[in-house]
Amino acid sequence: MWLKLFFLLLYFLVLFVLARFFEAIVWYETGIFATQLVDPVALSFKKLKTILECRGLGYSGLPEKKDVRELVEKSGDLMEGELYSALKEEEASESISSTNFSGEMHFYELVEDTKDGIWLVQ
Numbered sequence: 001m002w003l004k005l006f007f008l009l010l011y012f013l014v015l016f017v018l019a020r021f022f023e024a025i026v027w028y029e030t031g032i033f034a035t036q037l038v039d040p041v042a043l044s045f046k047k048l049k050t051i052l053e054c055r056g057l058g059y060s061g062l063p064e065k066k067d068v069r070e071l072v073e074k075s076g077d078l079m080e081g082e083l084y085s086a087l088k089e090e091e092a093s094e095s096i097s098s099t100n101f102s103g104e105m106h107f108y109e110l111v112e113d114t115k116d117g118i119w120l121v122q
Contacts, residue, residue, distance in 0.1 A: 026081065038078045040069045047087065048072055054086040 040048060045065045051072055052059045062068050072078060 038080050038083050040072045040078055043069075043083075047083070050086045050089075051078065051083065054082070054089060 040051075043051075045068065048065065048068045049059055052068065052075070055075055057071065057075055059068050059071060062071060
């Protein structure tokens with residue numbers, strides 16, 4: 001009986017240490033703790049909308065920042081890590097690349113061979 005209890009406590013201790021280890025790695029890479037809470041009042045309207053998009057919530061009927069902030073607060077606590085990942089996703093989606101083809105062979109090399117989608121603008 002005591003042996004089972006000891007292994008159960010050891011298991012939870014190992015999980016706790018691993019969680020802190022991974023949080024330290026995130027802190028080292030980003031400079032923030034992922035579990036720190038963020039006050040939505042201090043965020044801009046654009047960041048609040050990005051958080052709602054990442055959470056899968058619509059905000060089309062909410063024209064004011066106050067309404068959007070209340071929706072973020074109602075949908076759950078906002079962690080620093082969630083804010084960081086949402087802003088990273090937004091930056092990645094904003095980087096749209098375009099390619100100028102130098103000729104027919106360049107077009108076939110980049111599009112036809114990879115079966116990639118394309119918009120041709122003349």
